[in-house]
Amino acid sequence: xxxxxxxxxFFLISGAGAQAELRxxxxxxxxxxKSQIRSAPSVIAPVIAIVAYREKLNVLxxxxxxxxxxxPGSDQVGYLFLVALxxxxxxxxxxxxxxxxxxxxxxxxxxKGFNQKLEESYRKNSNVDFGWVDFMExxxxxxxECTVFVAGKSSL
Amino acid sequence: VKNSSIKAMMASAVLLxxxxxxxxxxLSESVNMLASQAVSEGLISRYHANMIKIAAAAANEATKTLxxxxxxxxxxxxxxxxxxxxxxxxxxxxxxYINKLGQGLAVYSSKPEIFSGYRFLVxxxxxxxxxxxxxxxxxxxxxxxxxxxxxxxxxxALAHEISHVALGxxxxxxxxxxxxxxxxxxxxxxxxxxxxxxxxxxxxxxDSIAELAxxxxxxxxxxxxxxxxxxxxxxxxLESGYEVKALSRLIERLPSRAVATDxxxxxxxxxxxxxSRVEALAAIIPEPSVNASFSLAxxxxxxxxxxxxxxxxx
Numbered sequence: 315x316x317x318x319x320x321x322x323x324f325f326l327i328s329g330a331g332a333q334a335e336l337r338x339x340x341x342x343x344x345x346x347x348k349s350q351i352r353s354a355p356s357v358i359a360p361v362i363a364i365v366a367y368r369e370k371l372n373v374l375x376x377x378x379x380x381x382x383x384x385x386p387g388s389d390q391v392g393y394l395f396l397v398a399l400x401x402x403x404x405x406x407x408x409x410x411x412x413x414x415x416x417x418x419x420x421x422x423x424x425x426k427g428f429n430q431k432l433e434e435s436y437r438k439n440s441n442v443d444f445g446w447v448d449f450m451e452x453x454x455x456x457x458x459e460c461t462v463f464v465a466g467k468s469s470l
Numbered sequence: 471v472k473n474s475s476i477k478a479m480m481a482s483a484v485l486l487x488x489x490x491x492x493x494x495x496x497l498s499e500s501v502n503m504l505a506s507q508a509v510s511e512g513l514i515s516r517y518h519a520n521m522i523k524i525a526a527a528a529a530n531e532a533t534k535t536l537x538x539x540x541x542x543x544x545x546x547x548x549x550x551x552x553x554x555x556x557x558x559x560x561x562x563x564x565x566x567y568i569n570k571l572g573q574g575l576a577v578y579s580s581k582p583e584i585f586s587g588y589r590f591l592v593x594x595x596x597x598x599x600x601x602x603x604x605x606x607x608x609x610x611x612x613x614x615x616x617x618x619x620x621x622x623x624x625x626x627a628l629a630h631e632i633s634h635v636a637l638g639x640x641x642x643x644x645x646x647x648x649x650x651x652x653x654x655x656x657x658x659x660x661x662x663x664x665x666x667x668x669x670x671x672x673x674x675x676x677d678s679i680a681e682l683a684x685x686x687x688x689x690x691x692x693x694x695x696x697x698x699x700x701x702x703x704x705x706x707x708l709e710s711g712y713e714v715k716a717l718s719r720l721i722e723r724l725p726s727r728a729v730a731t732d733x734x735x736x737x738x739x740x741x742x743x744x745x746s747r748v749e750a751l752a753a754i755i756p757e758p759s760v761n762a763s764f765s766l767a768x769x770x771x772x773x774x775x776x777x778x779x780x781x782x783x784x
Contacts, residue, residue: 318753343577345537345538345539345585346538346583346584346586347539347542347587349583357577357582363548367539367585379582395582395583396499397582397584403681404537409765411572416608428543428544428675430543431538432671432672432675433543433545434674435672436672438674439669439673440671440676442550443549443550444550447546447549447550447607449558450549450558450562450565450589450590450591450606450607451589453565453590454587454589455569455570457577457582459570460570460571460574461574461577462574462766463570464710465766465768466769466770466771466772466773467766467769467772470567470570
């Protein structure tokens, strides 16, 4: 049943615009640094929870690019972008894996090749300055706020 | 290790990789099974069996795409590399405007959420150009900003770059298999209790970053990718309430390749001829995605008013 659910989820991800209530909840992992769970499938709906990278969520329904999920640690349900989720488990960082004694093969298969450690090593070897990259990443705004801005409903 | 053992090990390795290349059997299962069998029959040692398993894992890694986290770190390094050639324009008001506009437009893209979000920065260069890294770092020159006449055209330029990110054009343009092999090798070595040997993989990573930056700055994406980004940008403009034809109008004012020089007109060097892009766009009538789960009434006067306020900074 789990396999069928995962296959179903995969096809729903591939096929834009699909809508389906899953027969049983499917566990998926957050694959972005952090994501907002909203009360309705819209970026202008209120944020009811924030989930972090690698956190596992129970997906109840998939509709129009959104995943309906159970909010961790509560009875609430909410919505987040389906692209923020992966049907693969993202269980650890390289450093955590090493500390936990996870095998090298598992680390490689988890796709943990490019990370902060590699960037630090690259910085030392190349003298490349990441200051402006950090600066541009400081311009972070709520998706709902930006959507209202794009519509011309707010000024700077 | 005796010569006979080496021959047996080589034979096993050849057999394993032949199987891997010839079929789609589950990689780790088949390798583990064959390697264990080879050990039990005394053909290879446990050490060599383990080495084969790791090599197979790396080969498997090379067949899959990078994770969003990996794309992010590649993107950061590529952006840092571009900043070596193009200085940023440190104007908080203008960069805030570009970010709110760009991040709002990204909501309408086929990938509205990426690992660390879309970020935008203006480059202090008169050259007409823009760059997008796999991690969502989008850089646009003052030269390209000056070419825009209203917010619709600015949105068109940003939507085109966002589409390169959302459609994964950056990593598809480099030798993806090599990047994933580097990632895998680094992961394995960095995970070792001793700290492993990461210098070689760091150097290889730097080579790949340089290659990707070179593509963005000098050679550009394939024409197919550019047309796909135009088409996706057209859909985003439609859904966000901007005029779709703004993209064609902006492209018509871009310099042609004939005037591109080594020192300027970077956009002309790295993009298809404007006339061919306009023709391709004319054949497309974008339709809103069924994913558009909301729509907001648009205030065109407000858009133009703030654009005019910002235009003096371009």
